[in-house]
Structures are given as structure tokens and as C-alpha cells.
Amino acid sequence: MGVPMADLPTVTGERPGRLSRLLRPLAFMSLPTAVLVLLFLAPMGILVYFSFQFGDLTGSTGFTLTNFTDILSDPLYREIALTTFQIATIAMIAQLIVGIPLAYVLAYKAGRFELPLLLALVLADELNPMVRIYAWRMLLGREGLINEALMSIGLIDVPIDALLFNKFSVIVVLSTSYLTYTVIPIYASMKAVDAGLFEAARDMGAGWFTTFRRVLLPLIAPGIFIALLLVYVPLFTDFAAPTLVGGTTGYMLGNVVSDLVLENGNLNAGAAMSFLMLLAAGLFSLVAYQLSRIKQGAK
Amino acid sequence: MITLSNLTKTFGDSTAVNAIDLEIANGEFFSMLGPSGCGKTTTLRMIAGFEEPTSGRIELAGEDVTWTSPKKRNVNMVFQNYALFPHMTVRENVEFGLKIKKLEKARATERIERMITAVRLEGFESRHPAQLSGGQQQRVALARALVNEPAALLLDEPLGALDLKLRKEMQLELKSIQQQTGTTFVYVTHDQEEALTMSDRVAVMNGGNVEQVDDPRSLYEKPRSEFVADFIGTSNLLKVEVETWDGDIARAGLGDGLRITCRESGDRASAKTITVRPEKINVHAGPVDPGQGSLVRGRIIENVYLGSMTQLIVELSTGERLIVHELNDDSGGPSEAGTEVYLSWATDHSFVIEGAAKAPDQQAALPAGAESL
Ligand SMILES: Nc1ncnc2c1ncn2[C@@H]1O[C@H](COP(=O)(O)OP(=O)(O)OP(=O)(O)O)[C@@H](O)[C@H]1O
Ligand SMILES: [Mg+2]
Numbered sequence: 001m002g003v004p005m006a007d008l009p010t011v012t013g014e015r016p017g018r019l020s021r022l023l024r025p026l027a028f029m030s031l032p033t034a035v036l037v038l039l040f041l042a043p044m045g046i047l048v049y050f051s052f053q054f055g056d057l058t059g060s061t062g063f064t065l066t067n068f069t070d071i072l073s074d075p076l077y078r079e080i081a082l083t084t085f086q087i088a089t090i091a092m093i094a095q096l097i098v099g100i101p102l103a104y105v106l107a108y109k110a111g112r113f114e115l116p117l118l119l120a121l122v123l124a125d126e127l128n129p130m131v132r133i134y135a136w137r138m139l140l141g142r143e144g145l146i147n148e149a150l151m152s153i154g155l156i157d158v159p160i161d162a163l164l165f166n167k168f169s170v171i172v173v174l175s176t177s178y179l180t181y182t183v184i185p186i187y188a189s190m191k192a193v194d195a196g197l198f199e200a201a202r203d204m205g206a207g208w209f210t211t212f213r214r215v216l217l218p219l220i221a222p223g224i225f226i227a228l229l230l231v232y233v234p235l236f237t238d239f240a241a242p243t244l245v246g247g248t249t250g251y252m253l254g255n256v257v258s259d260l261v262l263e264n265g266n267l268n269a270g271a272a273m274s275f276l277m278l279l280a281a282g283l284f285s286l287v288a289y290q291l292s293r294i295k296q297g298a299k
Numbered sequence: 300m301i302t303l304s305n306l307t308k309t310f311g312d313s314t315a316v317n318a319i320d321l322e323i324a325n326g327e328f329f330s331m332l333g334p335s336g337c338g339k340t341t342t343l344r345m346i347a348g349f350e351e352p353t354s355g356r357i358e359l360a361g362e363d364v365t366w367t368s369p370k371k372r373n374v375n376m377v378f379q380n381y382a383l384f385p386h387m388t389v390r391e392n393v394e395f396g397l398k399i400k401k402l403e404k405a406r407a408t409e410r411i412e413r414m415i416t417a418v419r420l421e422g423f424e425s426r427h428p429a430q431l432s433g434g435q436q437q438r439v440a441l442a443r444a445l446v447n448e449p450a451a452l453l454l455d456e457p458l459g460a461l462d463l464k465l466r467k468e469m470q471l472e473l474k475s476i477q478q479q480t481g482t483t484f485v486y487v488t489h490d491q492e493e494a495l496t497m498s499d500r501v502a503v504m505n506g507g508n509v510e511q512v513d514d515p516r517s518l519y520e521k522p523r524s525e526f527v528a529d530f531i532g533t534s535n536l537l538k539v540e541v542e543t544w545d546g547d548i549a550r551a552g553l554g555d556g557l558r559i560t561c562r563e564s565g566d567r568a569s570a571k572t573i574t575v576r577p578e579k580i581n582v583h584a585g586p587v588d589p590g591q592g593s594l595v596r597g598r599i600i601e602n603v604y605l606g607s608m609t610q611l612i613v614e615l616s617t618g619e620r621l622i623v624h625e626l627n628d629d630s631g632g633p634s635e636a637g638t639e640v641y642l643s644w645a646t647d648h649s650f651v652i653e654g655a656a657k658a659p660d661q662q663a664a665l666p667a668g669a670e671s672l
Contacts, residue, residue, distance in 0.1 A: 206395075
């Protein structure tokens with residue numbers, strides 16, 4: 001053909017500017033996506049807006065910080081926050097203690113049962129939360145199966161009341177409610193770890209615990225991080241379990257929000273509480289992410 | 300010293316390793332060679348302790364370790380896929396075993412540095428395995444195992460994943476590291492050239508059995524079974540009915556002054572096959588006096604130029620074919636296809652071996668005194 005270079009139109013001009021390079025991906029975003037994002041962000045915007053508003057019976061509104069100062073200065077809320085932290089943390093640790101070995105068995109030991117077990121785990125989560133919680137009530141209650149069983153074998157004479165309507169029962173119910181979301185990400189990260197590494201560690205004299213701590217744990221840290229995001233954060237905001245099995249001592253922040261909004265009709269205070277919880281969750285995620293990077297040797 | 304006695308491993312109803320006996324001396328470079336699935340890895344894993352034997356005994360330095368956990372055995376393994384810890388640096392990988400043994404810091408550092416130098420990885424200490432080439436990863440795996448100063452190092456096809464050139468380099472390097480450290484190497488490979496060039500002794504395995512244990516030269520020059528003769532290098536196998544035994548020399552006359560003489564190698568009773576290597580055969584235009592050696596007659600049916608030598612295929616009257624390698628040094632005899640030739644070889648270069656592997660009707664035996672061509 002032999003077209004002289006000079007005749008070619010200059011397609012490759014200058015490098016596009018920084019802003020246009022940043023915006024380019026947006027061009028691929030279709031209108032529906034944009035609408036969805038908007039619908040997702042709008043409630044959050046409204047939440048933030050309401051949390052900075054006051055409203056009284058006269059109907060007058062305006063900007064205020066009192067929603068926050070009220071919450072932060074109230075010792076009762078601080079106590080509930082502490083209880084919530086306690087319950088969520090213990091439930092999370094319990095799920096990791098059960099979930100990591102379970103994921104290990106699924107990933108390396110289950111053989112041909114791997115898929116059926118995985119399916120069972122997913123199906124277990126499909127159970128309606130209300131049904132699950134009522135099932136626990138039937139197990140743990142005064143006339144529940146556990147008490148009946150213990151009395152029938154003569155281990156106790158009077159039913160144990162401490163099983164239900166307290167922190168303990170909330171922890172038990174929460175631990176089982178999110179187990180699927182703890183196990184699946186950890187299982188997925190284990191599938192990427194060559195089981196030969198455990199043999200290599202054993203070959204060099206490592207026992208099972210050292211092998212777990214120095215080889216497996218750092219390699220599944222990203223999976224644990226995802227499990228924390230999926231489970232630990234929702235544990236803080238859960239209100240179904242504490243409402244149904246919490247009694248008075250198992251009262252959590254999620255109940256505070258729902259009571260503020262539904263019982264007291266104080267939308268502004270509820271929004272402020274939610275906003276604070278959102279901030280805490282964001283902060284926590286950031287810290288967890290950094291920690292998981294350190295464990296991996298910041299690749 | 301590693302002693303395996305009557306070691307057997309079965310998986311379900313298939314036998315992976317069948318009652319093998321081996322003795323591996325201290326400081327020896329010992330290879331296990333054999334085709335895929337013959338039980339090499341299984342044997343190695345039993346020595347390391349990752350596989351429990353079905354029966355038999357394993358001794359390390361005179362101590363029975365058959366049921367000892369791998370972490371208590373003073374041997375280390377280099378895995379075929381290296382199994383390096385991906386989240387640790389080169390240095391941390393090498394350090395791993397010493398940390399577990401809680402070796403004193405100064406001594407550990409000294410050992411690690413010496414090892415990293417020995418495998419030529421200076422400057423790579425803070426890299427992760429993913430940032431290394433295959434050969435470099437291989438060297439990390441080696442250093443990680445050797446830094447523990449094991450009584451024996453077990454290597455499972457350690458060069459299998461490398462390209463040919465790197466393989467050759469690493470072969471030399473492995474050998475020199477082995478000589479430097481004086482560590483016993485138990486080396487698994489299915490590459491016969493690798494086994495022959497590197498090892499002090501080689502165990503040839505087949506279907507869970509050890510066929511022959513010998514130094515590379517004996518293995519090549521004096522194969523004891525058809526399998527070994529066939530597996531190691533190129534070999535000619537001829538069916539022969541032995542007529543007379545003269546000491547350990549077997550003779551079979553073929554009439555017309557033609558005859559085969561060879562040395563005993565395997566079990567005399569079942570001896571039916573003889574072996575001779577292609578390069579040991581001389582080609583002549585007419586009958587010659589073979590002295591004490593063998594002389595047979597045949598016709599060249601194929602002639603392939605291979606650079607430094609020419610490969611001839613010679614068909615005998617029985618229909619059996621011999622491969623002959625003639626050096627291209629201008630001294631050679633006839634090589635044109637179609638030419639009738641006489642082939643001779645010295646007694647010491649051919650052996651009567653057990654010939655049970657092939658069906659007898661596949662190649663008609665050279666009947667004693669039969670008319671040739
Ligand atoms: N875990 C196992 N379960 C069942 N059979 C096995 C197992 N491991 C090995 N085998 C069988 O035992 C035999 C020997 O296997 P092994 O891995 O020792 O062979 P190999 O000589 O190392 O072969 P390759 O050169 O292909 O690595 C094979 O037939 C194999 O299928
Ligand atoms: Mg193998």
C-alpha cells in the first residue's frame with residue numbers, strides 16, 4: 001500500500017489526562033447500573049441527612065448535632081454497645097473455632113462428600129431465620145429438649161432457666177445463624193492452598209499447630225477477612241435474635257435502633273445511631289484489611 | 300544408612316510396592332529409576348514417613364522408624380512441585396526448619412547464609428517464591444531441606460518441571476552439592492540418562508518390584524533382565540537356546556561357523572534371551588574369525604545417518620532385527636541397505652538374561668544349528 005506516515009490521521013495524540021483516564025470506566029456503566037447505584041446510595045444519603053436533623057412536635061426541623069451528643073453521652077448506650085461488642089465478638093470467635101476446622105475438612109478431607117456437604121451448608125442458611133430462632137427456643141427453653149433430656153436422665157431436678165433469654169442464648173443463636181458465611185470464604189481460600197505445603201512443614205519437624213499457625217493461617221487470612229466482613233459486621237446490627245431470645249440482658253444495638261424508630265418514633269436518633277454503627281463498621285473493615293495484608297507479608 | 304526390608308504397600312487391591320529390599324549407604328547418591336506408576340514415589344514417601352507401609356520394615360541409621368512420624372525422622376524431602384511456602388521469603392523458607400528446631404540464632408544465621416551461598420541464591424533472600432524462576436525455586440527447595448542437615452535427602456523428580464538446558468545445569472549442581480555436603484541422596488527419576496550420569500548406584504523398578512540395583516556402568520553393560528536391558532539405553536534382545544555352559548560363558552552354535560557366546564547375568568535356569576548393545580557390534584563384509592566372540596549373518600535393511608554415527612538395522616534369517624551403531628570414522632564396514640553382512644561382538648559384551656517378559660512366539664528362537672539366511 002505504501003501510505004506515507006504523514007498522511008495518517010493522528011489517532012494517537014497525547015496521553016489522555018488523568019481525569020479522563022479515571023472517568024473512562026464510567027463510560028462502560030450503562031444507565032440501569034447508574035440507577036441502581038443511585039437507589040443504593042439514596043437511602044444512605046437520607047440516613048445521614050436525618051441523623052443531623054431535629055424534629056419536634058411542632059413540626060419544625062433544622063440542623064443539629066444533639067442526636068449524636070445524646071447517644072455518645074448516655075451511659076446506657078455505652079453499656080449496650082459493650083454488650084453488643086461482647087456478644088458479637090464471642091459469636092464470631094465461636095464461629096471461627098468451628099468454621100475453620102469445618103472448612104478444612106471440606107477442602108481437604110471430605111473427598112467425594114465435598115460437594116454434598118457444601119450444598120448442605122448452603123441449604124442450612126436458606127432456613128428462615130424466624131424458624132431457626134424458634135427451633136432454638138424449643139431446644140433451650142424451660143420445657144425445651146435439653147432440659148427435658150437432662151431431667152429424664154436425672155442430672156438435674158429443676159429445669160435450668162439460664163439457657164434462654166440472656167446473652168448466652170443470643171450468642172448460641174447468632175453463632176449458628178451466620179456459620180455458612182464464615183465457612184464458605186475460608187473454604188474457598190483453602191482450596192487455593194496446596195495441601196503439599198502441610199507435608200513440607202511436617203517434613204521439617206512442624207507439628208499440626210505450628211503448621212496451622214505458620215503455614216495455613218497466613219495463607220487463608222484473606223478468606224478470614226472476608227468472613228469477618230460478612231459476619232462480624234452484621235452481628236453488630238442483628239436484632240432478630242436478641243429480640244426473640246435476648247430477654248433483658250441480651251439487648252443489643254440493633255434493638256436500640258429498631259426501638260428508637262418503631263417504638264419511640266424518633267427517626268433522627270435512630271438514624272444517628274445507624275450512622276455511628278456504619279462508621280464503626282467501616283473503621284473495623286479498614287483495620288481488618290490492613291491486618292490481613294500484614295499477615296500475608298504484604299504482597 | 301537406609302535399610303528397607305520386605306517393604307510392601309498396597310492401595311486397595313493394587314500393589315504399589317511389592318516386598319522390596321534395599322540398602323542405601325551413607326553419603327551415596329542413590330537413584331530409583333523406573334517407568335510411571337512403578338512405585339518410586341510411594342517408596343520415597345514411605346521412607347519420609349508420609350505413607351505407612353502395609354508390611355515390612357524401614358531403618359534409618361540402624362533404628363527402626365517404620366512407625367515413626369515424619370517430623371521425627373532425620374530425613375528431608377524435596378517435593379516434585381517444590382511445595383515452597385508462598386507467603387514466606389526465600390530466607391524465611393530456608394529458615395523454617397531451623398526455627399522449629401529452635402536452633403540458636405547465631406548458628407542458624409550462619410547455616411542459612413552458608414546454604415544460600417551453596418545454592419547460589421545470594422541477593423534473592425527477600426524475594427517471594429512467585430518472583431523466582433523455576434530453577435531458582437528448585438534451589439530454594441534444596442536449601443530449605445539441606446539446611447536441616449538431614450542424614451538423607453529424598454528427592455522426587457526434582458528436575459521434572461525444568462526445561463532440558465536448565466535440567467542439565469541443575470544435574471551438575473545437585474551432584475556437586477551432594478559431594479560438598481556428603482549427604483545421602485535418594486533420588487527418584489524416570490529419566491534414565493539423569494540416573495546414569497548422577498548416581499553412584501541405581502535401583503531399576505518395574506511394577507512395584509526392584510529389578511536390579513547396580514552402579515550405572517554395570518546396569519548398562521550387564522543388565523540382568525530383559526526389562527532393564529530394554530529400559531536402560533537401546534539394547535538388542537535375541538532369543539537363544541543355550542547349548543553348553545563353560546563356566547559362566549554360554550554357547551549356542553548356529554551352524555556354518557556362526558555362533559553366539561555370552562556371559563551369564565541372570566538366573567541360569569530361565570535364561571532364554573541374550574542382550575547386546577548396538578555400539579558393541581562390529582559389521583563385516585565377509586565372515587571373520589570372531590575369536591571367542593559371537594558371529595551372526597544378516598542383511599542391512601535400513602540405514603540412518605545420525606551425525607557422529609550411522610544406525611543400521613540388520614535382519615537375521617530368523618526375522619529378528621538388530622540395531623547396530625557404527626561410528627562415522629571412515630573405518631567402518633559396509634552400510635548400504637540390502638548388503639549382506641556379518642556381525643560380530645565380544646563375549647564380554649553380551650549377556651544371557653531372564654527372558655520371561657515377552658511371549659515366546661513373538662520372536663522365534665534361534666534354533667541351535669539352524670541354517671541362517
Ligand atoms: N494414594 C493412592 N491411592 C491409590 N493408589 C495409589 C495412591 N498412590 C499411588 N497409587 C498407585 O500406586 C502405584 C505407584 O504409584 P507411584 O506414585 O509410587 O508411582 P511412581 O513410580 O512415582 O510414578 P511416576 O513416575 O508417574 O511419578 C500407581 O499404580 C498408583 O496409581
Ligand atoms: Mg512419582
